[in-house]
Amino acid sequence: MAVVSNTRGLTLRDSLSVSITVGAYGAAFGAASVAAGFSVLQSCLLSLLTFSGASQFAVIGVIGAGGSALSGITTASLLGFRNGLYGLRMAPLLKIRGVKRIIGAHVTIDESTGVALSQESRGIDAMRQGFWYTGFGVFIFWNLFTLAGAFGAQAMGDPASWGLDAAVPAAFLGLVWPRLKTSVDRALAISAVAMALVLTPFLPAGLPIIATTLLALGMGLRKK
């Protein structure tokens, strides 16, 4: 029994530290979202209902830069595709149905999946706990910080005056940085930047970003 509760404590600690750290990024999202022209309510709804950081930043980024709603939604959805694959990985582990599956699906994100997988050595119960603790933990802090960030930005006024217009690309850079593990990844990232910039004068805002998916497809589908 002592061993069980000890494991639970360790899993809870892992989940909480991830939840608070990641949740704090929500402030950057809330501020960026308001700076992009979304209302406080719309910003909070994105965090409550979309609940996937990269997708949220993408939709406010594209629409804020003058892209169409469709471009914004498409970019966000391409980024949200990976959550589906996380769900695929988590489903046999969680074995949930009905309302519980709806809730579980909603909190299936990078962090809940990551913490669940990191608990593998502690057993399947710890993996499940890691998933739920982190999913709920990030959800709570992400939404609270979004609200704070959105109100903060609303009080500030001109976004450029406070550097918010640079905070958004910096946030994207911070999100992509841990994913650049090999020199091939880095070359791909630089190619994507170049491609999007070269296409910018010729396509409506938003499309140059979506077009870079071709680079990923070209490379990913060539793999044996």
Next chain:
Amino acid sequence: MNIYWWGVLGTSAIAFALKYIGHSIPERYLSHPKIQATNVLIPIVLLSALVGVQTFTEKTQLILDHRAAGLGVALIALFLKAPFPIVVLSAALSSALLYHL
């Protein structure tokens, strides 16, 4: 309904659908190595493209302004292994500073 509402509701609906479908379909449908490989690469290209577009463009024009300085500082912060909030804050501060100069 304006463009912002479309963005909020459309993104949310599809985001949830993708998550729910993942939980509901048999694993063999998406476990192909090519799909897995592409899945790792898509966030890299999209997030990188967003970095470029958000820093160096204004509508459909290329432009070099205070945001580039912010991004440079963010890059330095990341090389120094700074945590995410510091990366974003240092970028915002340096960009704002240049904006007011």
